[in-house]
Amino acid sequence: MTTNYIIETKNLTKKYDKLTAVDSLNLKIKAGEIYGLLGPNGAGKTTTILMMLGLSEPTDGEVFIDGYNSTTEPIKVKRIAGYLPDNIGFYEDLTGRENLRFIAELNGLPNKDLDERIDSVLKRVGLLDVGDKNVGAYSRGMRQRLGIADILIKNPKIVIFDEPTLGLDPEGIEDILNLISDLSRKDGRTVLISSHLLYQIQKICDRVGIFVKGKLLASGPIESLGAQVFDQESFILELKADDEGDRLFNIINSIQGVDEVTKENNKIIIKSEIDIRKKLMKEMYENNFTILHLKLLERELDDIYKKYFEKKEGLHEALHV
């Protein structure tokens, strides 16, 4: 094992009275990657994050952040790790700039050049022109971006986001995801994102972990997770044509490898064992059909997620990575 894991949990367990919030979690995150911790509300994601930062004590097990034990050396961990909580709050009657300055001072950053540093992070998150306004006047999206500035100011190696896209409009989500992506791609930081909104997060994650009821059900790149879940399953095509009569159905059914043809929401859904796109197009062309739309449905995290819930326990055993 020569791989350098910057975040590592060993049998991490947290119990609240009778409830087990996190159950023997073994999570390994490589330096520089974006890892998505995905699971429904109440899965124990926030608890895990709090334990990583030393803000909550594990009942059992250990967390190591860049070699530091979070429980015994929380100050060292918090110096290299930035955290954006899900319901981040700022001091409303201070300006964005003052909020950042306060955090910078708490981190013991030198006063020299601090103004330039604040300017540069504000510029990066696109808040330079509102930096002198009270945070009370900021929109939710602006707050979230200020939260990223808040993290950047201390220049951490590791950045942890808890539900960063919650309550934002599509444009805001796009902005935030781009900023998060840059933290890893441009700056080489390690990023951990917790979320229950799978389709938003999957665009930027290198690897994801499915986390349900305190247990990590699966972990790996999205494609491999898909393969794990859908292994014996089929290709799914979405088709629209000019004439969707019985004749077309017959033609499709006659193609070798087709399992099932159904009509859903004005689209024809074709399930097959192999990729039949080439053959399908040829057949349709020869029979004078026009293809209006043809798409190979990707295995989105939503589907993976749903699958996990459908199969639940049995799969969990089989897929433990």
Place this chain on the structure above:
Amino acid sequence: MKPFMCDGLKVLYKKEISDHLRSKRFIIILILISIIGFASIYSAGIGIREVVNKENNDFIFLRLFTSSGDSIPSFVSFMSFLGPLIGLSLGFDLINGERARGTLSRLLAQPIYRDTVINGKFLAGTSILAIMVVSLVLAVGGLGIILIGIPPTLEEIGRLTVYLVLTILYIGIWYAISLMFSLIFKQTATSALAGIALWLFLTIFIVLIAGIVANGLYPVNDHPAIDTVLKHEAVKRNLSRISPITIYNEAMTTILNPGVRTMGLIMTSQLEGAIASSLPLGQSILLIWAHIVTMIAMIMVCFAISYILFMRQEIRAI
């Protein structure tokens, strides 16, 4: 590590101080106690001006603070009544307010020890109320000098200084109580109400309850034995001393009124041979020494409870 830890405390302390000074709440309290302070000193001063030279002129300057004018109560009774309000209003949302605004988790995610937060808040609050009380007394004292034209003697200054310390401790107790409530209760409104409820209880009801208990234990009838009367009084007095208000009132009356030589009932036989003069400052302090220690202990107990609660509380507990 060490210097860094202090830095964190300094930054937080600075921030809390400026938060207090900028808050509307602080300004309202300041205006309120200034108006009341000046009004009470003014009316007392006017009253004293008329009787000065006609009667005993000892400790005239102290009487500015303790005597009441025509319709306005004395400065010290105002402070005794409003002190809790100052302490409670400065502190009732210290921790749960931060939690509600979501700033607490952000704060604790920074490389500072957890107790730095509560220490910083407590130190900043006590500094603020000390500054408030000291400057108020200095200002109204200045007005008093102008009104009666008699500067304070050295002993009077000494007594006023002890009075200031007592008052800061007194308001400090209420500040510590409100800090504790801000940890016990999740809602800021609840902690504010709990503080006010406790204030009313300790101001009004504790005295009533003490009386009822004393009556039950040692009923005083038409011809009571001296022993029963003494015990009755002792029970009543000690029970009402649960309240910091009682303790503060006893202590401050003793220190500002050099004629007070004892608290509670005293028998004529005990007074036999006593020289009829006022007590020196040292003796007055000796008389209230236990009061001062009790007040410090009350603050420490409340702070210790808050400290433990804060250190053990789950950040998650929202």
